[in-house]
Amino acid sequence: MIVVCPTCSARFQYDEARFQGAPYKRFRCPKCAAVFEVPNPSLPAIGLPPARKDDPFAPPPSVPSTPPPGGYGVGPDGTDTVSLATARETTAHRDRDSMLSQAGLGTNLPPGMRYSLAFLSGPMSSTVRPITATQTVIGREEGDILTKDPECSRKHCRVDIHTNGTVWLMDLGSTNGTFVDGVQIFGTVQLTDRQEFSCGRSTFMLLVRKDDPHAMM
16 A cells, blocks of 8 residues: 655555554654554544543554564554565565566556656766666666765665556665655655655656657657
């Protein structure tokens, strides 16, 4: 499911199975740190329980304060958190096409759309790299787009393009972090045309274009 922050409208992905039958989940936005609640989409609409008078965001005594290896956990204020482990998807028991389909990705880019990344700063400044696959890894030495930036991790972040044409950015556990408009991201964040993000000293601008159906071949 897609969770949308009511404060800054940031969008990120969350596994519905993590509700585990609970009527709602409390989240902390990875972009603006706002805390909000989301009802379980698999249950009939119900009202959220009243806030506690002492501390509305205090966790139950038995709730762990650190995320487990699976990638999700509960923070010290009782909010659901998404750790960097969520960036490492396993394909042990499903083929690639099935995995991409479940993630909202296709095997090819959406028809009639072109995507590219322009280097605005860093060692590759003033160059443009086309995005030719639904998943594009950006890294210092490994990946589809290489930054040659010593402040980037070997595999730093990944750009996913969904079948509906939307673009999503995910940090891959980098040392120095991935930033969108100057704010460090955690989990997956949606990008829009001409939006900027940075890895180390390298700053990129996403460029999205629609093919002109009337252009001469």
